[in-house]
Amino acid sequence: MKKNPSREELLKGIWRDNPVFVQVLGMCPMLAVTNSAINAVAMGMATFFVLVGSSFLVSTFRHLIPKQVRISCFIIIIATFVTIADYTLLALVPGVHKELGAFIPLIVANCLILGRQEAFASRYPTKLAVMDAIGMASGFVLALLSLGSVREILGDGALFGIKLFGENFEPWVIMILPPGGFLTLGVILLFFNWFKSKKDEFLEEVAAAQRSES
Amino acid sequence: MNAPANTGSPGSLRLVSTLAIAGLLSGIAIIGIYESTLPTITLNKARELREAVFKVLPGVSQMQALVHRDGELVVVTSPDKDEPVIYGGHDEQGQFVGYAVPAAGPGFQDTIAILYGYKPSEKLVVGMEVLESRETPGLGDKIYKDAEWVAGFGALSIEPEIFAVKKGTRSQPNEIDAITGATISSKAVVRIINEAHAQWSALLPAPGSEPQFEAAGQAPTESGQ
Amino acid sequence: MKKRDPDLLLFHAPLLRQGMTTPSAMRDVLYALAPATGASLWFFGISAALVLGSCIAGAVLAEWLFANKETRGESLRDASGVLTGLLLGLTLPPGLPLWMAFLGGFVGIALGKVIWGGLGHNLFNPALLGRAFLLATFPIAMTTWVPSTGGEFFAIYPGNLALPFMQAQLDGMSAATPLGLLKFEQVVTPLSDLAFGKTSGSLGETSGLLLLLGGIYLWLRRDLDWRIPVSILLTVIVFSACLGLFDAERFPTPLFSVFSGGLLLGAIYMATDPVTSPVTPRGAWIFGIGVGVLVILIRVFGGLPEGVMYAILLMNAATPLIDRYTQPRVFGRGVESQ
Numbered sequence: 001m002k003k004n005p006s007r008e009e010l011l012k013g014i015w016r017d018n019p020v021f022v023q024v025l026g027m028c029p030m031l032a033v034t035n036s037a038i039n040a041v042a043m044g045m046a047t048f049f050v051l052v053g054s055s056f057l058v059s060t061f062r063h064l065i066p067k068q069v070r071i072s073c074f075i076i077i078i079a080t081f082v083t084i085a086d087y088t089l090l091a092l093v094p095g096v097h098k099e100l101g102a103f104i105p106l107i108v109a110n111c112l113i114l115g116r117q118e119a120f121a122s123r124y125p126t127k128l129a130v131m132d133a134i135g136m137a138s139g140f141v142l143a144l145l146s147l148g149s150v151r152e153i154l155g156d157g158a159l160f161g162i163k164l165f166g167e168n169f170e171p172w173v174i175m176i177l178p179p180g181g182f183l184t185l186g187v188i189l190l191f192f193n194w195f196k197s198k199k200d201e202f203l204e205e206v207a208a209a210q211r212s213e214s
Numbered sequence: 215m216n217a218p219a220n221t222g223s224p225g226s227l228r229l230v231s232t233l234a235i236a237g238l239l240s241g242i243a244i245i246g247i248y249e250s251t252l253p254t255i256t257l258n259k260a261r262e263l264r265e266a267v268f269k270v271l272p273g274v275s276q277m278q279a280l281v282h283r284d285g286e287l288v289v290v291t292s293p294d295k296d297e298p299v300i301y302g303g304h305d306e307q308g309q310f311v312g313y314a315v316p317a318a319g320p321g322f323q324d325t326i327a328i329l330y331g332y333k334p335s336e337k338l339v340v341g342m343e344v345l346e347s348r349e350t351p352g353l354g355d356k357i358y359k360d361a362e363w364v365a366g367f368g369a370l371s372i373e374p375e376i377f378a379v380k381k382g383t384r385s386q387p388n389e390i391d392a393i394t395g396a397t398i399s400s401k402a403v404v405r406i407i408n409e410a411h412a413q414w415s416a417l418l419p420a421p422g423s424e425p426q427f428e429a430a431g432q433a434p435t436e437s438g439q
Numbered sequence: 440m441k442k443r444d445p446d447l448l449l450f451h452a453p454l455l456r457q458g459m460t461t462p463s464a465m466r467d468v469l470y471a472l473a474p475a476t477g478a479s480l481w482f483f484g485i486s487a488a489l490v491l492g493s494c495i496a497g498a499v500l501a502e503w504l505f506a507n508k509e510t511r512g513e514s515l516r517d518a519s520g521v522l523t524g525l526l527l528g529l530t531l532p533p534g535l536p537l538w539m540a541f542l543g544g545f546v547g548i549a550l551g552k553v554i555w556g557g558l559g560h561n562l563f564n565p566a567l568l569g570r571a572f573l574l575a576t577f578p579i580a581m582t583t584w585v586p587s588t589g590g591e592f593f594a595i596y597p598g599n600l601a602l603p604f605m606q607a608q609l610d611g612m613s614a615a616t617p618l619g620l621l622k623f624e625q626v627v628t629p630l631s632d633l634a635f636g637k638t639s640g641s642l643g644e645t646s647g648l649l650l651l652l653g654g655i656y657l658w659l660r661r662d663l664d665w666r667i668p669v670s671i672l673l674t675v676i677v678f679s680a681c682l683g684l685f686d687a688e689r690f691p692t693p694l695f696s697v698f699s700g701g702l703l704l705g706a707i708y709m710a711t712d713p714v715t716s717p718v719t720p721r722g723a724w725i726f727g728i729g730v731g732v733l734v735i736l737i738r739v740f741g742g743l744p745e746g747v748m749y750a751i752l753l754m755n756a757a758t759p760l761i762d763r764y765t766q767p768r769v770f771g772r773g774v775e776s777q
Contacts, residue, residue: 072236073232083247087251091254169606
């Protein structure tokens with residue numbers, strides 16, 4: 001069976017190599033700004049923009065950048081995109097920008113982004129690099145969104161600001177505080193690992209069955 | 215890195231020029247985005263400020279920024295950076311109504327920044343708006359979510375000082391019912407107002423001789439920032 | 440101290456069968472808590488039974504759900520889940536919604552015990568962890584105290600019956616605890632009320648004397664390291680006496696400090712949890728003094744009226760370190776390396 005390489009690169013970031021749940025990268029924004037779904041989405045979209053933009057540039061100019069100064073060049077490219085995202089958010093959605101605060105400039109330091117430049121975009125052709133970036137960034141957005149939704153539903157009884165349970169809902173205050181981020185992330189990672197071990201067990205059983213048949 | 219073109223180490227000129235070009239392009243991009251978003255950002259900030267001022271000073275429809283220079287309050291359009299500013303509010307006829315005073319101080323978690331409206335003729339606080347706070351959600355954040363508490367600043371005597379008292383025991387015009395379960399945050403807000411008032415009351419002119427509204431002043435913007 | 444300790448100490452080596460097993464030790468603690476539990480029923484009526492029952496149900500459910508199939512029966516039989524639920528319940532306000540009590544028991548066992556690998560592997564006291572979770576999650580419900588029902592056994596606090604995920608209807612029937620009264624309103628509660636439980640507070644903390652009684656039973660049964668409660672209580676007494684020298688008006692008296700809040704409950708039943716407290720005698724003293732100092736520091740200088748829970752949890756975190764630095768020298772070794 002022949003696999004389409006660019007589709008592979010796109011899909012791996014969303015599930016199999018999910019940057020947050022499998023690679024455990026980008027924890028700082030993950031824990032800090034996911035106290036509501038809307039913040040999570042804004043953060044995710046900013047990261048999406050930065051990652052895809054810098055992967056495109058890094059991959060396009062990969063032959064022109066001498067390897068001795070590659071990290072500095074990556075950082076310059078990433079920082080430019082982050083600044084653009086910062087000002088755009090400030091102009092368009094000042095409320096969300098205020099909530100995200102210092103974490104927008106901190107996208108520069110998100111190890112997911114620099115990691116993709118070093119490990120992928122600087123080695124592969126532009127098309128694959130962009131596909132990889134879109135996949136990874138989507139995985140990141142999905143992870144942020146799932147964490148943000150859980151925390152907003154429990155912590156505020158709402159999703160995207162819409163009340164789900166009526167006025168008498170008792171908010172779980174801890175969920176919108178930093179410990180709630182750690183707890184929720186821990187539970188989700190627990191689920192991912194449990195799922196993975198179940199899958200491995202299943203694959204092993206299948207393999208064993210095949211061996212005994214032959 | 216798989217950069218096949220670079221066999222051997224490139225000269226330092228190459229390295230420097232690569233970085234210089236990258237920096238140059240990045241600089242151009244940043245200047246571009248800064249210039250194109252600046253008007254919107256300035257407008258947003260000015261609107262936010264106006265809304266806050268109008269909220270804490272009921273009946274106000276015009277405002278101007280005031281700073282204290284050489285012993286008197288003067289109208290400015292762009293205050294210097296670290297200069298304390300208050301806002302004079304005027305009604306539609308240009309009549310002076312009151313001051314909106316920004317103040318900040320330590321709360322339970324972090325600095326609380328507020329804006330309060332003050333009518334010098336009656337020595338009354340007429341409104342309070344929390345601009346920034348990181349108080350505990352569910353408890354301390356009632357300082358801006360509890361409508362009853364915020365309404366308590368609607369007509370509050372500030373002479374000699376505001377006191378936060380246990381809920382339901384308010385008996386004096388200068389007392390306000392503290393929020394149950396958020397005593398520290400409520401007391402912090404009261405303390406911030408008292409301190410700012412002590413600081414400003416000496417600097418304000420006698421009631422009736424406030425700076426006139428200067429139409430040229432227009433809506434002040436925080437362009438100093 | 441030094442003179443009375445034998446020169447050779449043996450820990451955890453079951454050279455002689457003592458007849459002391461985990462289930463029997465757990466049962467002893469349950470017996471010791473019986474008077475205080477009874478008192479909570481007396482003061483708060485059937486509400487107390489409901490809250491305690493919900494905590495225990497949550498704790499046991501978590502224990503059952505996350506246990507291995509092979510060891511499931513055993514981990515339920517040793518009654519440690521029941522004990523965790525009961526201890527947690529005794530630290531809760533009587534008017535707490537039952538679903539919160541249930542959640543607290545569940546989280547206490549799940550995050551406080553099972554996730555570490557089960558009984559004996561946990562760093563923090565599971566009951567206190569459950570309480571810390573509840574306090575951070577539902578700060579208002581957890582600090583809404585109700586007065587005693589005054590002998591009406593079947594009166595239920597309306598807050599108890601809140602539907603899951605819904606708020607308790609506050610009926611204005613709240614009463615501040617002695618520590619809250621002192622901290623926020625400068626009102627001192629008389630000592631006799633504290634000792635006999637005529638105050639508002641959590642289910643198990645109101646009656647100091649009954650808690651002491653249970654502690655003495657445990658000490659007689661050799662189920663608890665007497666050094667820990669003694670050092671905690673002594674530290675609290677000495678520290679608050681010292682503070683009293685500076686300003687007797689502002690700081691509580693030593694006996695008030697001992698009998699108010701959850702200090703006795705925490706010092707006797709929670710700090711002494713053998714899993715989360717140091718095993719060496721010197722370590723036990725250090726642990727107890729640390730808890731005592733932290734309790735007073737939090738109560739007097741912190742933003743909260745009560746600090747027993749955080750004091751014990753913080754010292755729980757320091758326990759491995761204390762154990763490491765108080766290991767006795769192995770006989771005949773380590774002299775030259777000092």
